[in-house]
Amino acid sequence: MKLTKYIFVTGGVASSLGKGIISASLAKLLQARGYSVTIQKLDPYINVDPGTLNPYEHGECFVTDDGAETDLDLGHYERFLNKPTSQANNVTTGRIYQNVINKERRGDYLGKTVQIIPHITDEIKHRIRSLGKKYDYDFVITEIGGTVGDIESLPYIEAVRQLKWELEDRSLVIHLTLVPFLAASGELKTKPTQHSVKLLLENGVQPDILVLRTERSITDGVRKKVARFCNVNIKSVIESIDVSTIYEVPIRMQSEKLDEIVLEKLNLPTKGMPELTKWKEFLEKLKNPKSEISIALVGKYVELPDAYKSIAESFLHAGAVNECKVNLKYIHSESINETNSKEILGKYQGILVAPGFGHRGIKGKIEATKYARQNNIPFLGICLGMQCAVIEFARNVLNLEKADSTEMHNNTKYPVISLMEEQKNITDMGGTMRLGKYPCKIIPKSNAGKAYNQTDIFERHRHRYEFNNKYLDLFQKNGMIATGINPDSELVEIIEIKKHKWFVGVQFHPEYKSTVLNPHPIFTAFVKAVNEK
Numbered sequence: 053m054k055l056t057k058y059i060f061v062t063g064g065v066a067s068s069l070g071k072g073i074i075s076a077s078l079a080k081l082l083q084a085r086g087y088s089v090t091i092q093k094l095d096p097y098i099n100v101d102p103g104t105l106n107p108y109e110h111g112e113c114f115v116t117d118d119g120a121e122t123d124l125d126l127g128h129y130e131r132f133l134n135k136p137t138s139q140a141n142n143v144t145t146g147r148i149y150q151n152v153i154n155k156e157r158r159g160d161y162l163g164k165t166v167q168i169i170p171h172i173t174d175e176i177k178h179r180i181r182s183l184g185k186k187y188d189y190d191f192v193i194t195e196i197g198g199t200v201g202d203i204e205s206l207p208y209i210e211a212v213r214q215l216k217w218e219l220e221d222r223s224l225v226i227h228l229t230l231v232p233f234l235a236a237s238g239e240l241k242t243k244p245t246q247h248s249v250k251l252l253l254e255n256g257v258q259p260d261i262l263v264l265r266t267e268r269s270i271t272d273g274v275r276k277k278v279a280r281f282c283n284v285n286i287k288s289v290i291e292s293i294d295v296s297t298i299y300e301v302p303i304r305m306q307s308e309k310l311d312e313i314v315l316e317k318l319n320l321p322t323k324g325m326p327e328l329t330k331w332k333e334f335l336e337k338l339k340n341p342k343s344e345i346s347i348a349l350v351g352k353y354v355e356l357p358d359a360y361k362s363i364a365e366s367f368l369h370a371g372a373v374n375e376c377k378v379n380l381k382y383i384h385s386e387s388i389n390e391t392n393s394k395e396i397l398g399k400y401q402g403i404l405v406a407p408g409f410g411h412r413g414i415k416g417k418i419e420a421t422k423y424a425r426q427n428n429i430p431f432l433g434i435c436l437g438m439q440c441a442v443i444e445f446a447r448n449v450l451n452l453e454k455a456d457s458t459e460m461h462n463n464t465k466y467p468v469i470s471l472m473e474e475q476k477n478i479t480d481m482g483g484t485m486r487l488g489k490y491p492c493k494i495i496p497k498s499n500a501g502k503a504y505n506q507t508d509i510f511e512r513h514r515h516r517y518e519f520n521n522k523y524l525d526l527f528q529k530n531g532m533i534a535t536g537i538n539p540d541s542e543l544v545e546i547i548e549i550k551k552h553k554w555f556v557g558v559q560f561h562p563e564y565k566s567t568v569l570n571p572h573p574i575f576t577a578f579v580k581a582v583n584e585k
């Protein structure tokens with residue numbers, strides 16, 4: 053049994069400074085020194101998980117192997133560490149309260165008044181410590197969502213304060229702030245950082261390390277000033293300057309010695325260097341592509357690129373393996389119709405139709421699919437995108453007039469996509485889809501078979517509707533074949549069009565499993581097919 057070390061990452065001044073990327077970068081450096089590390093995100097909102105949230109709220113909902121619907125930061129953790137996360141890696145205030153209230157109803161508190169302190173804070177502390185204990189990690193890095201000073205973050209900061217005392221020299225706090233540059237006076241300003249640290253101090257937490265997010269390089273004078281006014285050693289003031297790709301951040305953090313300072317403060321050896329050869333090879337390829345392609349991502353949340361975070365990252369990984377720069381252009385599905393599809397999509401060499409829910413934008417998605425099919429343009433449909441490909445083929449090749457998914461049209465004459473049997477009696481929306489990892493058997497000579505180069509795979513899911521097997525024969529006789537099937541339930545997981553350059557629809561979400569060191573085979577093959585021209 054190891055004595056796990058706990059590192060807390062808090063944020064101040066503004067949101068969106070990149071706590072997730074800093075946490076993942078530090079984790080990467082520690083992992084590259086041979087330590088076992090995991091990262092956890094605590095989210096201060098009341099939803100039990102982000103599964104019921106509109107992507108416009110917090111971006112994409114990430115799904116883990118064990119079927120947890122989580123914050124998109126978990127995607128970064130997996131992409132950086134190349135290790136799967138689980139439900140235990142993302143906890144929200146809603147889940148904490150739900151647990152405490154369930155315990156109260158069971159009578160577990162033996163007549164006590166249940167309060168934020170100690171019951172809620174104890175539950176938070178339990179969620180943090182149990183992750184380290186359960187898997188015997190060397191390090192658990194816990195990212196506290198939100199910004200210091202938010203009312204809803206207070207119980208988390210209090211839990212961190214208590215843990216700092218309980219864990220003694222086995223914990224430390226990293227605080228990420230912003231140092232803005234004022235063009236008018238030509239200066240970097242440290243005051244917001246000072247105020248933010250003051251807020252933390254008011255809550256009883258002294259940060260051990262400060263990471264300063266900045267557009268311009270931080271001078272020694274600024275470092276000294278921050279160190280002096282925020283009670284930290286000058287070596288513990290770390291610069292995090294804007295970079296062209298998030299995958300550069302671990303390298304920057306290493307040159308700022310963030311890993312060494314963390315190890316030193318936790319009384320661990322600092323000798324040696326993190327082993328980052330493969331990571332650096334990836335960066336080299338990412339930065340020096342030999343070719344360039346443009347792919348259209350047709351979706352309905354295009355105003356907010358975070359809604360398709362994992363897909364965009366998967367293209368970076370797949371682009372690097374193919375030494376090809378992928379320009380991913382987001383196209384609003386509502387802007388595409390029968391008459392303008394060539395005009396809008398004609399400039400792209402590949403088309404991806406994105407996952408999604410509900411009616412809005414579905415027509416444009418189906419049009420985009422038709423355009424890709426008729427013009428032999430490499431196509432990847434993910435989840436709803438795959439379902440659109442099935443609907444389009446049914447309508448325009450099989451002549452099943454107005455064929456549809458029962459999600460869009462409950463009484464359609466030809467329900468080629470329909471609600472899964474086990475979904476029929478479900479009324480609650482939260483956590484009730486077909487979620488997480490399921491097996492799939494692949495036909496070896498298909499595009500998917502060639503991409504995976506294996507026949508038995510596992511992929512992650514998040515859907516309620518499925519390909520209706522009643523129509524399978526008809527589809528297969530006419531050229532759309534099922535090349536991936538769930539061996540237990542016979543659900544169709546992959547469809548392809550035989551007479552097409554590369555046309556693949558997947559009911560699962562390959563984007564959740566792509567990492568820097570393991571780019572996803574489906575994305576890699578798609579980019580390759582587009583790049584081959």
Ligand code: GLN
Nearest residue numbers: 407408435436515516517
């Ligand atoms: N709305 C579809 C379903 O529930 C597709 C879901 C998705 O794209 N993630 O089956």
